[in-house]
Amino acid sequence: PQNFPLIQCPPNPPIYLLFFTLGPRSVDAFKEVDQDADKVLTRTEVKEHLKLSYEKGGKVHDDLYYEKILDDIFYKSDRDKDGMISAKEYNIYEHDEL
Ligand SMILES: [Ca+2]
Ligand SMILES: [Ca+2]
Numbered sequence: 635p636q637n638f639p640l641i642q643c644p645p646n647p648p649i650y651l652l653f654f655t656l657g658p659r660s661v662d663a664f665k666e667v668d669q670d671a672d673k674v675l676t677r678t679e680v681k682e683h684l685k686l687s688y689e690k691g692g693k694v695h696d697d698l699y700y701e702k703i704l705d706d707i708f709y710k711s712d713r714d715k716d717g718m719i720s721a722k723e724y725n726i727y728e729h730d731e732l
Contacts, residue, residue, distance in 0.1 A: 664724055675719040677704055 667675050667683045684700050711719045 664721060673721050675724065677708065677717060680704060680707060680719070 664675070665671070667679050669679055669682070681700050681704055684703060688695060708717070708719070711723050713723050
């Protein structure tokens with residue numbers, strides 16, 4: 635299926651913004667975070683990516699900082715509360731709300 639909506643992203647958006655916002659979400663961002671390509675994002679995967687994004691920008695934070703962001707991300711995105719964000723929950727494949 636190649637009928638994903640074309641999404642315009644600003645260059646190098648902080649990844650957590652893509653999770654936070656209920657705006658357009660990008661397949662590329664999802665794939666980038668989903669390191670084992672099993673189509674779900676675990677807390678570990680999201681955390682690793684968060685860390686990388688921040689450290690790339692020259693900012694290092696302690697674990698607690700990332701955990702708080704993760705809590706927020708999962709609170710907003712993990713609708714069935716199984717501790718993982720599926721592609722559907724990430725809203726790539728369908729937009730069933732807003
Ligand atoms: Ca995964
Ligand atoms: Ca879930």
